[in-house]
Amino acid sequence: MTAVENATAASAGPRAVTRLLWWRPDRAGTPVVLALVLVAGSLTFGGSFASGRNLGNIALDSSYLLLIATGMTFVILSGGIDLSVGSLLALSGVLTAYGSRWGTLAAVLLPLAVCGVIGLVNGLLIGRAGIAPFIVTLAALLFARGLAFAVADEGNTVHIIPADLALTQLGQARWLGLSAPVWFALAAFAAGVVVLNRTRFGQATFAVGDSQEAAELMGLPVARVRVLVYVLSALLTGIAGVLVAAQTQSGLPTIGEGRELEAIAAVVIGGTLLTGGAGTLGGTLAGVLLLKVIQNLINQVGTLTAYYQQVVSGTFLVVVVLIQSRLTRRRTR
Numbered sequence: 001m002t003a004v005e006n007a008t009a010a011s012a013g014p015r016a017v018t019r020l021l022w023w024r025p026d027r028a029g030t031p032v033v034l035a036l037v038l039v040a041g042s043l044t045f046g047g048s049f050a051s052g053r054n055l056g057n058i059a060l061d062s063s064y065l066l067l068i069a070t071g072m073t074f075v076i077l078s079g080g081i082d083l084s085v086g087s088l089l090a091l092s093g094v095l096t097a098y099g100s101r102w103g104t105l106a107a108v109l110l111p112l113a114v115c116g117v118i119g120l121v122n123g124l125l126i127g128r129a130g131i132a133p134f135i136v137t138l139a140a141l142l143f144a145r146g147l148a149f150a151v152a153d154e155g156n157t158v159h160i161i162p163a164d165l166a167l168t169q170l171g172q173a174r175w176l177g178l179s180a181p182v183w184f185a186l187a188a189f190a191a192g193v194v195v196l197n198r199t200r201f202g203q204a205t206f207a208v209g210d211s212q213e214a215a216e217l218m219g220l221p222v223a224r225v226r227v228l229v230y231v232l233s234a235l236l237t238g239i240a241g242v243l244v245a246a247q248t249q250s251g252l253p254t255i256g257e258g259r260e261l262e263a264i265a266a267v268v269i270g271g272t273l274l275t276g277g278a279g280t281l282g283g284t285l286a287g288v289l290l291l292k293v294i295q296n297l298i299n300q301v302g303t304l305t306a307y308y309q310q311v312v313s314g315t316f317l318v319v320v321v322l323i324q325s326r327l328t329r330r331r332t333r
Helices: 003-019 029-045 052-077 085-102 104-127 133-151 166-171 180-198 200-210 212-217 222-248 259-269 281-301 306-332
Strands: none
Touching: 029 281, 052 085, 052 180, 052 200, 052 222, 052 259, 052 281, 085 104, 085 133, 085 222, 085 259, 104 133, 104 166, 104 222, 166 180, 166 222, 180 200, 180 222, 180 281, 200 212, 200 222, 212 222, 259 281
């Protein structure tokens, strides 16, 4: 190890240890607000909010976003951004329904293969060609959405998944009182925690996002890490699209609009820095749940228009970020 590498490792030591935790005390703003919102919702709306059926609906709605946000966490930790996930969700759903005519295996492999290739192209253009992530993933957003509409005959054809197909039965199954997509999302989240915290790839993701120059000096495969995080993000989004299609028995090219912003918001309010290098998947989980609980509470009110719902959601996001910022400042003093 060179002198430069030793100095870099020594200066980053304490930060590296805290970054490897799945949850950090200085990033507790989101869990605290989530707990308060849950209590307030239970006291205000009683059984209509705290019922098992409603909480199950929140869990199901959260599962798709958690899959996307898990991949987005890796991307943002590496110092990147992925604007294509909303369109990839739609494309995956359409391809799942389209491929279901050839059976469950084709319905699953076709969307995952296409999403994986798009993620690979994103990663190569960003990691190897050095093009800005914003530009690359914005282009992928347009490409994937256009391809989804093309497969759906410009939106005029809605491909239906047969009810007797194994994929449909799996997507609509319930295990231990929870819908199957919830268990898939939790499994992906748990695997993500292990990969991020217990593997060299996870540590390299933190290092690349923290300082690309230092990562290169330490001999880390910076380009490979950037490629892999975008492939991972695309594949997890592809899985979410498969599950959405299986749950609804159809593939619509219009779904997923704005999901990229929702995923980014969940990651950021969970404490992950947009500049990369610091954050946790535990915080992302809390961010996903907070967003979905707030949306559910707004629906419980029932008198707010969609525009005012966005105002309320945006206000909550600002409050959470302010709390997170204050906690971080206290931690660094």
